[in-house]
Amino acid sequence: MHVHVNAAESVDGKLSTHEREQVAISGPEDFDRMDALRAESAGVLVGVGTVLADDPSLTVKDAERRERRTNDGKAPNPARVVADSRARTPPDAEILDDSAATYVLASEAADEAEVAALSAAGATVITAGSSRVDLSAAFEQLEARGVDRLLVEGGGELIFSLFDAGLVDRLTVYVGSVVIGGRDAPTLADGEGFTDPETFAALSLTDVARFDDGVVLTYDVQKE
Ligand SMILES: NC(=O)C1=CN([C@@H]2O[C@H](COP(=O)(O)OP(=O)(O)OC[C@H]3O[C@@H](n4cnc5c(N)ncnc54)[C@H](OP(=O)(O)O)[C@@H]3O)[C@@H](O)[C@H]2O)C=CC1
Numbered sequence: 321m322h323v324h325v326n327a328a329e330s331v332d333g334k335l336s337t338h339e340r341e342q343v344a345i346s347g348p349e350d351f352d353r354m355d356a357l358r359a360e361s362a363g364v365l366v367g368v369g370t371v372l373a374d375d376p377s378l379t380v381k382d383a384e385r386r387e388r389r390t391n392d393g394k395a396p397n398p399a400r401v402v403a404d405s406r407a408r409t410p411p412d413a414e415i416l417d418d419s420a421a422t423y424v425l426a427s428e429a430a431d432e433a434e435v436a437a438l439s440a441a442g443a444t445v446i447t448a449g450s451s452r453v454d455l456s457a458a459f460e461q462l463e464a465r466g467v468d469r470l471l472v473e474g475g476g477e478l479i480f481s482l483f484d485a486g487l488v489d490r491l492t493v494y495v496g497s498v499v500i501g502g503r504d505a506p507t508l509a510d511g512e513g514f515t516d517p518e519t520f521a522a523l524s525l526t527d528v529a530r531f532d533d534g535v536v537l538t539y540d541v542q543k544e
């Protein structure tokens with residue numbers, strides 16, 4: 321599985337406000353760059369926290385990009401994937417509309433009725449992990465279904481877990497010219513955090529580019 325994490329943060333590293341409401345940190349040029357990344361992906365992954373906060377659609381917005389995908393023999397939109405251990409995704413969430421296939425990565429702790437409701441709403445539920453989604457195992461099951469290239473759009477809890485598990489290949493971060501602040505506002509990587517510097521995720525900066533009134537930093541992730 322190739323895993324590319326892309327997110328937009330303020331200069332102080334926040335993904336949104338302490339109220340965890342969606343804010344536009346980047347502008348039209350960066351949203352278009354993100355749309356191109358979606359169009360190149362087999363799947364777009366977010367955590368259930370992002371689904372509950374933002375209710376994103378995770379579709380390709382540009383019609384020409386969708387047409388190019390169709391001409392290449394692909395579905396117009398990549399699959400939508402949500403990491404959701406307890407099947408908390410609302411059955412009327414945007415990611416469950418009929419624009420694309422939707423996978424819910426759940427754990428054995430998910431309530432059977434909630435899983436059934438998501439299946440009835442059109443999702444394919446993949447179970448991996450006892451109390452929380454085992455991301456490596458879930459990715460193997462996604463690959464078996466042809467989803468072999470994931471764009472991860474957040475949020476901070478999920479992104480930390482992916483780095484912690486050594487699953488990230490590439491990171492692009494849009495740094496917007498704004499300070500959001502707030503000790504409880506989500507950051508690019510939340511979770512437990514690393515303590516031993518030996519275990520920090522090590523990155524190689526490969527590009528710096530200006531988009532809108534901010535910069536996009538591109539990194540390859542060093543793997544042992
Ligand atoms: N600026 C940007 O680019 C973006 C901003 N955002 C913002 O980020 C915020 C949401 O981020 P956040 O609250 O961190 O939520 P996330 O989207 O990271 O979702 C976190 C949840 O995912 C579930 N999950 C399942 N498996 C795992 C796993 N193995 N590791 C970690 N999490 C797992 C957990 O819930 P459970 O245990 O129930 O499964 C967890 O609470 C919102 O405010 C949103 O607006 C979001 C995306 C992009």
Ligand SMILES: Nc1nc(O)c(N)c(N[C@@H]2O[C@H](COP(=O)(O)O)[C@@H](O)[C@H]2O)n1
Nearest residue numbers: 328343344345346374376377378379473
């Ligand atoms: N690149 C980027 N810049 C921002 O300023 C953002 N707030 C986000 N958020 C992500 O975009 C998703 C919205 O997707 P749809 O337009 O609904 O398809 C949102 O959920 C975040 O993943 N990204």
